[in-house]
Amino acid sequence: MLTDSPPRKNRAGFLESERIKTLELPQTDELLETAKRLESALRADKIRDVRSACTEFLTAASGFYKIRNSGVRVLAARPLRTREQATFELFGDYAPDSMVIRVWMRTAVRKEVTSVGTFLSTLCHEFCHHLDFTHFGFGDSWHTCGFYQRAAALYHHARGTPLKRLVWVPMSNGRWRIDWVRTNRNTP
Ligand SMILES: [Zn+2]
Numbered sequence: 001m002l003t004d005s006p007p008r009k010n011r012a013g014f015l016e017s018e019r020i021k022t023l024e025l026p027q028t029d030e031l032l033e034t035a036k037r038l039e040s041a042l043r044a045d046k047i048r049d050v051r052s053a054c055t056e057f058l059t060a061a062s063g064f065y066k067i068r069n070s071g072v073r074v075l076a077a078r079p080l081r082t083r084e085q086a087t088f089e090l091f092g093d094y095a096p097d098s099m100v101i102r103v104w105m106r107t108a109v110r111k112e113v114t115s116v117g118t119f120l121s122t123l124c125h126e127f128c129h130h131l132d133f134t135h136f137g138f139g140d141s142w143h144t145c146g147f148y149q150r151a152a153a154l155y156h157h158a159r160g161t162p163l164k165r166l167v168w169v170p171m172s173n174g175r176w177r178i179d180w181v182r183t184n185r186n187t188p
Pocket of ligand 1: 143
């Protein structure tokens with residue numbers, strides 16, 4: 001995973017997004033339970049059940065943050081045109097104007113059903129874009145170190161797995177990439 005370069009416009013929003021590395025999380029198991037239903041639906045390859053689990057998940061999450069619900073579209077396969085530019089964003093996208101998250105169930109190349117880990121982390125990632133606009137009010141949404149840390153917090157909460165502190169390595173143009181070896185060595 002790679003962060004975006006700092007933008008020319010709205011530097012303040014970018015720096016805020018970079019700075020906020022924690023996310024308030026529900027005290028209940030609601031997201032965990034919904035994520036389990038999502039996992040069964042994915043394993044059974046039932047798109048209607050995947051859709052309803054995604055809707056439940058996002059409704060519960062939006063309710064917790066007291067923001068407008070995002071729309072969600074679960075697609076069988078990756079559309080030809082995707083809205084996010086980044087190449088690592090292979091499984092979903094988010095449109096700020098319509099506040100619609102799209103996620104797709106199958107990988108583009110091998111047409112296999114996406115693993116539950118990848119699918120749920122995509123859903124959390126796209127929801128964090130929604131949070132950036134509606135909850136944090138950054139005015140935009142970037143892939144900053146803070147963004148990835150917040151998305152990881154939501155994902156691990158939903159999976160009931162321990163959150164690790166992400167370790168970053170500087171790249172050119174003010175970008176960062178995750179050092180997975182050192183991140184995975186981190187105990188929560
Ligand atoms: Zn993204």
